[in-house]
Amino acid sequence: MAMRTVLPQNVALRRSVRDFAGVLQQALCAHQADDLETAERLYREVLDLRAAQPDALHYLGVLCHQQGRSDEGVELIRTALKITPRHPDAHNNLGNIHKECGRPAEAEACYRHALACAPDHHNAQGNLAVVLEVQERLDEAFEAYGALLAQAPxxxxxxxxxxxxxxxxxxxxxxxxxxxxxxxxxxxxxxxxxxxxxxxxxxxxxxxxxxxxxxxxxxxxxxxxxxxxxxxxxxxxxxxxAPSRADDAYVRELFDGFADSFDEQLLKNLDYRAPQVLAAALGEVLRPADGTLDVLDAGCGTGLCAPLVRAHARNLVGVDLSGGMVEKARLRGGYDDLEVAELTSYLQAHPDAYDLVLSADTLVYFGRLEDVLAAAHAALRPDGWLGFTLEAMEGGTADLEITPSGRYRHARRYVEDVLASRGFRDVRIQGDTLRREAGHAVAGWVVLAQRPSDALAS
Ligand SMILES: C[S@@+](CC[C@H](N)C(=O)[O-])C[C@H]1O[C@@H](n2cnc3c(N)ncnc32)[C@H](O)[C@@H]1O
Incomplete structure (x- = not known):
């Protein structure tokens, strides 16, 4: 900084003392406005002026986590806490990073520290209840939610x-x-x-x-x-x-609003198994993972499937209609490319592009499957595999129905018919439980189908 060098040293010192608070304020405003790049630059400027400024360390830590650099975030907040060990917000935010990185026990310890510093910290109390629930300590979780409501009716x-x-x-x-x-x-x-x-x-x-x-x-x-x-x-x-498919505006509105709490809700609902069950079924038909396939995660959400299929992929692309969910997937990492797009249109625009298309818990937002499955067939290369999950409709004569959850259920026979009519072969459908809802297991289909080689198709 040229300006500083021309000032007498004591003036420079006074200036830095005065300035850091203003720069920190600007950094916080940029951070609140989601301008993370500017905020990071300004936090670092504060730290140039005052190497151990605890608020800059703390909020820069939060920002690093938001940008997918969670380990750096943890270190920065720990450093801030060495300087101001009784800062409940810093403990709470450190807990949030651990929670979002799937470390509920560490998160619990942080929330308890926050509450020791500030017993009426509602946010920390609610977060404590969530991580107790995640750890299936249901009585303690119930008590913690109750304490939150008693504190903050x-x-x-x-x-x-x-x-x-x-x-x-x-x-x-x-x-x-x-x-x-x-x-x-x-x-x-x-x-x-x-x-x-x-x-x-x-x-x-x-x-x-x-x-x-x-x-x-x-x-x-x-x-x-x-x-x-x-x-x-x-x-x-x-x-x-009922619409024949959940309309795009509904999906966007629902999942954009859901993106921040999606993983937390799923973490709590330990029985959500669609990505794992689908990946296991695909493992039966794919050759051993050798990192050679072009893979599409169709309706990738926050990216839970990525680590399960990454080893198969030379190139792993995630596509989803919700920008909020895609942002979370970007932070989670594991994809070579991510796109915000409607699934059927995306598939139609990428003929012969993939060796594997997988879709966990996404076609449940589609009623009739003819268009999306035809598009998936066209997007696959010969011998490529499609794998997806659905909710199961058992009994009755209808092809499908919309349910009060806002998702659709499909009849097995209908799914088989559509896949066959769109040119798939080797169709395999197995029943499984993919999640629980209102205390009940939700029955699902795990479906695999292959696009035949050109010789067989003709
Ligand atoms: C329940 S989430 C599942 C996400 C992820 N596959 C998983 O198992 O964690 C369903 C996802 O499908 C996406 N989705 C629904 N309809 C879509 C469409 N027509 N095009 C693209 N994405 C869609 C939603 O935005 C949402 O992220």
Whole structure:
């Protein structure tokens, strides 16, 4: 810095003392505005002025994690905590990094430190409850959610989390009733909490209070006639004609809003196994992993499939309609390329491009499968494999149905017919449980099919 060298030393010193606070303020504003590049530059400027400035270390640590450099983030926050060991927010944020990196025990210790410094830190209390739930210490988790609500009866997140807890672990209708009450309360204290409203509708339907569920969506639509979520959910509850596929706006709205908590919700729902079950089934038909395949993760979400198929891939591409989910996948890493795009259009635009297309828990947002499976066939090279999961519709004569969760269920015979008519062979469908919902196992199909070599196809 040329300016500094021309100033007398004591002036330079005074200037740096005065300036660091202003630069830190600018850094925080840039960080809040999601301008991470500027924020990082400014935090580092503060640290040039004051090497051990704890706030700059702490928030730079948070930023590094947001950019996928979690180890660096942990180190920076630990350094900040050596300087200011009783900083509850820093302990809480360090816990969040551990939580998001799948280290719930370390996260728990951090949240407990935060609460030791500030017993009424609601955020840390809610996070503690979540990581106890993740570790399946359900009694302790229930107590921790209860403590949060006792501390902060107007905390919408607390009511929402308690509602999810009761629904995820429901052992009786009474738990579902209590869960619906929590969602209602979350929405009452914060009318912007639309995820609470959606959760309320789904729970009322699970309680067989169908009219009330429809009314929740009708009221929501009356307030927000352009919102695709209540429109889709009303159809899912039989209150309007079902679309043949969840429309793009609904998927975007749902998953963009969900991206931050998606992994946390899945972590808590330990029975979500679609990526693992699909990868295991593919392992039976693919040659041993030798890093030679061009692979598409279709509907990649936050990227849970990437580590499971990476060893097979020369090139691993993830595609998803939700920019929020793709951003999370980018942070998780493992892909050579990620794209925000609608799946059928993406497949249609990439003929003969892939040796493997896999899609975990994504075609459940498609009703009729003809177009997307034809596009997948065209995007595969001869001998390439397609693997996907669906929710299973057993019995009845219909091809598929939309369910009150907003997803579709498909009949096995329909899936077999569409795959055969689109030119696939060697179709293998096995039943499995892919997740639990409202205390019940959700039955699914794990489907594999191969595009035949050209000689066989003709
Ligand atoms: C339940 S998540 C599953 C994500 C990931 N495959 C996993 O198993 O963790 C479903 C994903 O499908 C995406 N999706 C749904 N419909 C889509 C479409 N038409 N085109 C692209 N992505 C879609 C959603 O945005 C969401 O990220």
């Amino acid at each position: 107007d905390d919408a997140r607390g009511h929402y989390l308690m509602g999810l807890f009761l629904r995820n672990h429901a052992q009786s209708m009474e738990h579902l009733e209590q869960s619906a009450e929590c969602f209602r309360r979350a929405f009452a204290v914060d009318p912007r909490s639309l995820r609470a409203l959606e959760a309320l509708g789904v729970t009322l339907y699970a309680l067989k209070r169908h009219d009330e569920a429809r009314q929740v969506y009708r009221d929501w639509l009356a307030r927000e006639p352009d919102n695709p979520v209540p429109r889709h959910m009303l159809a899912a509850c039989g209150g309007a004609e």
